[in-house]
Amino acid sequence: MSAKLSKLNYINVGKKGTFQYDSQATLLHTSSPKEIDELFDELKRKQVKKIAMYFHGGLVPSDEGIITAERIIKYVNRDTDAYPICFVWDTGIKRTVLDNLDTIWNSAFFRRLLVRIIKIAGGELGIESITEVGSRGVSSLSDTEIYAELEKPVPFERYRTDTDAKSATIIEIPSETPEPVIDRRLRKSLKGKMEEEIEADKTLRELANEEKPDQEAELFDNKQQTEDEDSKGIVSSVKLLAAALKITVNIIKRHITQRNHGFYPTVVEEILREFYVADLGRWAWEGMKNKAAAMWNDDDFSGDSSKWHVGTYFIKKLDEYLETNELTVDLVGHSAGSIAICELIDFLKESNYAVTFRNIIFMAPACRCDLFSKTLLAYPKLYSSFRCFTMSDEKEKLDHLVRLYPRSLLYLISGILEPEQDAYILGLQRHVSGNYPYSGNFLDQVALYLKTENRIVYSITLDDVADGLRSGSVTHGGFDDDDETTLDSIMYLIKK
Template sequence: MASFRERCIHSRQGGRLASTTTADIDELVAGLKDRPRVVLHFHGGLIDDTLGFATAERLTPVYEAAGADPVFFVWSSGLLETLRGNLPQILNESVFRTLLNRVTRYATGTVFRQPGQRALGVVATPSPRAVAAELAQVRAGQEPYARLTAPPDVPPLSEAEQKQIAAELSADTELAERTREIVNSVVPPAQVHPTEPVAAAREVIGGRAAAATLMSPDVVADLAARAGTGERALVSTALVVRKTVRVVAAVVGRFRQRNDHGLYPTVVEEILREFYLANAGAAIWGAMKRQTADTFTAAGDEVRAGRYFLDRFAELLASGTRPQVTVVGHSAGAVFISNLLDDLARRRAEDDDPLPADFRLRDVVLLAPACTVAQLAPVVRRQAELFDRFRMFTMTDAAEQADHLVPFLYPRSLLYFISGVLERGPAQRSVVTPIAGMQHWYLDPAATGPESDDLRGFLRADPARTVWSPGDVGPGLRAGARSHVAFDDDPQVLASVAAMLAD
């Protein structure tokens, strides 16, 4: 019996082999000869290599007890470290708290205004003190403004309203002070007297001592470039004002389009997208997704882990060994599986590939999948050629909203954060994106379009294709996970997967 470590394919950046060698993969595939069942397991993108190996060690006996030989793809993204390290710091920055207060004020005054207020031609906002009192509820574990319900028709932010907000923000002394603090932290050395750095920085920029920020470097650089020079110069807040107005308009737009996540989470998401995207995990999320695709690409003489494994496994299948193959992907592991299925489809279309033309996966099992609807929809459209059964275990929306990514600061789950902050559109701009594992998307009548319609139709066509956690509708359809990270360690989920393998 192979040890758990011998069942792991360890890859690094670009999908290249890490501690695993081609000889290791050769031996691993050879050990699958004439085995009846094989599981390819892809862990989530939140964990590092060490935890990836720990997951393999923990799940090896589970799969073996179900009569299957597991193969674990171990990789690392660093996303969890970034989110755990940066998000609490960002959400506690003085400039973030000021922006949160101002955007919340104007979003509340536009989205939730009373009938007839719009005709007055001004944005009627609550006072900063009232907003601050409401926002203080997060420290007690309560979501600010959760009681508010948006009207069925939310008008866009008009040009006149944007000008009014911009004028008020331009006169906002607190916002100006926060801007000065940021610029103070990046004063070019040439502007600072070598013997009196702190005093000189104050003289050049004005205001209090410098304050560090995790705003995106391009935003900070732009602010610094706009800073005045001279003994009593003040920093122009025009850029911050313009961006803040854009955030307010984006929040209003999301309520109009019905893809908001509630007032407070939506405001947090839009501030992060406009001011903090580089340090909120977006770059790592994008790189991680590219890694799951790159591992299946041809790269000359450079070995890619996923492609090399499938090359050898296809040869094994062609030799006559035909096990039932199940793929299991947790969180971003679903992105990995989508790319694997794309590669299987490519192989089927190539005459010289050893993959047998009639080979199909037995089961595709996704646990809290973090892939987009747009990525999963083409996969399920190819079910007839690629796999027999599909099952998705993921949380109910109530459980998703109770699984707080950053307790007391961001009261939604990782999938909400990926949807609202990390995903990018075709032009590589941050854009709100439906995530396949979110019941919020599944139940949203406003989420329409070819991908949403096709995936929703596929899932609804067979009730056994979705298991909403926590829930129990029989063997193979039980789940008790109440957090995103719990799915590959939940006894009911694991028992359900084992029941599928034994079926």
């Protein structure tokens, strides 16, 4: 725990959103009801009339959350008259995810399968070079040439879908075709080609039948394990073919329906989803989201106080403070911190607490658009103003997480960690554009809401934009870290 940070400025959320010690956390100290009582005693002593509550991003351990809290507290104390309170919660799966991605990248099986999928899917889509004279399709590349392309910082960056290519099946199936129909047509068309490709690749089949090192074997999805008890391989030949066909169909289908994340990132996403994603980090991502909701669980505050829910107890004390004191409350959330704030609104909508907020401010929000719609959009009386700072889609694509996956963390969440492909994430510009295929139902409502009253700011902004509307971050983590432009905009909103 940092010696610089007072317990009167932060609240550490424990196991399952309670005051219980979380053995998985990297921070030894867990807050207690008594410490929250002392925090509100301090507010009364200082006659505080404005507080700024900050929720750090997910995918970081609590000790890194403390470092971020220190930075936010410094800004709030320096530039505003608000009292800063930071919610710290251990959500440190980012290192696990990145380490797992590195392990997968170095897997001979993964890389060999990657080559096969690139050839088949790329050929069907007409993926061709935009730099070579006469153009050259992916399917015509040798394995050696594809491996060389994979060694580049951004593989296949100079390749695009060519709908005029003779091999491009994408032009044969209209985008409005129902997905089950697309699926059936593609399976029928691709099955023979995939069988030939797998059969011709003896090395891939041998790798599938090899016993993997423990570190690598642990990453494979259990549903892919061979049913032959005598085999030490990771997947049977029958399952390998079925999985490769499914992966390829999904890649092409996502291009037809315009739900892809670029050719190469989509190939990686679909392979990871089919073979590795169960242990890659989705379970931890879901656990983090559950914790964001659990901290606001209903409570009668009886029995063992360590089992009380931290956020709910804080709201109880805040409600009591408001009975006798004038107070303005602003909420700021970065990345998964937006999920915690959405869940707070969901909790308050039917509670008896008379707590409302002035500003709700998101930075690179990782919350789903449907969660945002059913909470903040559905209950506007619980807050007065909203603003979101995030990157343009162009900058988002340039924020490369690792070599294996040259897209941002929000793209990773959308494409891999959420249950469905291309899950709608509020911080991704493409998902809140209101344009096809991201339109209809709640997506239209979200898009319209964000486009009015300067509610969304995309970095990088021009120098002449008004105060409170500037942002300069070019990385997901930069918004609450090294991007003073965004933090200055947030402090402008808080000090108003």
